[in-house]
Amino acid sequence: MDGSWIKSTCCAQALLGSILLIAPDAARAQSGPVETPPTWGGEVWSRPRLTGDWSGVRDHLGKKGVVLDVDAQMMPQGVVSGGKDTGMNFWGNAAYTLNLDSQKMGLWPGGFVKVQGLSSFGDSIFADIGAVVPANETWVFPEVNEPSSALMSATFTQFLSPKFGMFGGKINTLDLAFTRFTGDYRSQFLNLGMNIPMAEALVPISAFGGGAVFMPSESLNFSALVVDPSGTPTDNDVTDAFSDGIMGIAAGKLNIKPFGRDGQQRLTGLWSNKERVSLIQDPSNIGQFLLTERFPLLGNPGPILRRLAERFAPALLNPVQPLNREDSTWGVAYGFDQYFWQPDNDPKRGIGLFFNFGATDGDANPVKYSFNLGIGGNGIVPGRPDDNFGIGWARTEFSDNFVPALRQTLDLGLDHEDAVEMYYNAAITPWANLTLDLQVINPGLNRALDSNDNLTDVGTAVVVGLRSYMRF
Template structure:
């Protein structure tokens, strides 16, 4: 596994700033979740990318030494591939198997190592996806495969996720700007990285933030008043998407403000984190409170970045049962703002002596929203995670998690009352074990059991039938090039 080195700048007088910057970016908190160091600053690089096939950090090695020289000069070019074959074994809309994959490619530039100025970091990241997901077969309201959310929802596509610049101004403060990939901030000690941890969207991030864009233009500040406390605030284009790259359109229809605070704790010498974060946006959105005759156009055509797009699922039922409701007859009701808050913690309860990166721990996350226009009212997440529990397998990890997404009682009440479609809450349980085969290859089987919020679906005869609990199995393969 790649270990995080202290940030080595070329200018000797800036070494203190550089070490502090690495500590800062490695502990920044956003959305109630701990971010990875890659989110803001220097990427971790090994002493060499070379070595034999079983021990090198990347499949393609050091490129004849060129890759090592580039990294020493502050240029890191990387690519990772996610392969995800899987299938719905029972329940859902229908059983079946399919294959999904994506390639993430990035370029990181460290201005200090490049001999320009200290504390500056550029990041460019793109993603291309391919194949077919199990979204339609599973029938869950919350995508069981979080990688299907971007760059285009539930379809193969390519998009620019990030083009950002971060500058650390001192030991205690920094600023960032550009197009930001918000998913870069989600990795937590035991959840938040769908490449190495849970796959289900509800076990990666709090869906109380369903209104937050996945990728958007914006900027913000970070602060580290002490080594254990991190503060952060961002202002984002409320309508940003991975495939919207025209900066002239940023903030045309509103802003999304995000802020977070985290504190590192160490009860009984065991590592842990406590965090709280919030979101407010002034973008005008369709209200969930509409005349039934406006139902489809006013609600079902809306997109919720972290939730996906439940509209087509519900619209099929409306076309069969209430076709007249698809034609709006009066102006839409609108809401001028929305808010949500999230609290989270993770805590190890066992760690080997002297090793803060291994052990067993628990995590918990709770979110609340205004419930209108946000279709989500409350979110809960909890579970157990393990890293390097077995001494003979120090780089393996596993997790067992449960998530509940409680929908707002204003979310399509007509369909609940007239057709008994449920739409109250969705529960997901997931188990995985990630086995590190080599530093550049890991394989992990996943099992998900989902009780969908949508309790009925249309059969082949266009009749409503009960939808049973979904059991989905996946085999995730991660390859680092």
């Protein structure tokens, strides 16, 4: 069987990229073709990876369909004014990734495997900012705001034709959120609200699942995915998957080129039949709700809100009535990106606009709707073809049903949260990037507990950061 069509298209990237509405050229999406250079060696400042070709071993493995990478990020960030408190801390992570190509291994065409583990380390400034949406996406995995290690993904993809493929395994949904200008926390925005529609707060970060994609043309593709709605990065027991329902995701993506400039239109829908605790509760249920429900993409705000209730509104934690529940949840999202300037014959460079919007039922999801918009650019500085930049604004609007009694009693706010972020990412070498990042965040919480458990006002936070990304 001739599998040359696999090499001549980017259909594997398009396969899993389209699931969460990403660009088909997202190099770190789930299992698919991995580009290998003629050699991993060369001069230290020009080679693709810092450690080179391992005396020829890495080149040999690459030609046989085996690619092993170790990547590291180091991110000092600080609150220089506002927030709940000022201060600076250091956070980082390391990812170890194995990609296999069945055809290059001499087996069969169209098969790809990706396995990735990740470790996080250090201390974050999440508590100092006082925001609900994490200002650094890497704070939410593998564990929320805790140094930890986990298997983030282990996927197998099989193409049955140039237009149809199937995939399954443990899927890292955050790595599926890449678009041209957002979604890549390694080289683009850091704030989670800038990288994904926060209306997708109930989508598990890492979960067992599978799906398929159909690509009737180069410009159009459709996909469908089903995942375990309760999956977590640290849960590797496949026998537990789908024990409490499913989460289904369906998506469509259209590549367009108005006036000769690249753009995308994206639409997705989410639905789950997992029974969840409803946001609509008797006030006496607040305590149990805050202990029961976890929202990793929102930094799991339950324990923080419970501490506030215990300290200042204990009456809201009195005898608990049976919890109201929702037997299904849904969400929709739309997005686009569009270059408005591109140099001739160079599709990798240019300046463009992006916009992403998501909405939910607001009955089990604390987020009613969210959006982000801004400008992004690639390779616009003369002599710096691999640099990129972005300026954007993200808003997260919380559901009116999200702990209303506690919000009103303590004047907590929790109506919405805004973040403005700008960054410049400089490619120092092919294996090292350095990013300057500035964020101005108007936190969703107006008030929070300080280190002495006293209620303090939370002001607009100015957050500065530096991100280094190295590939070994």
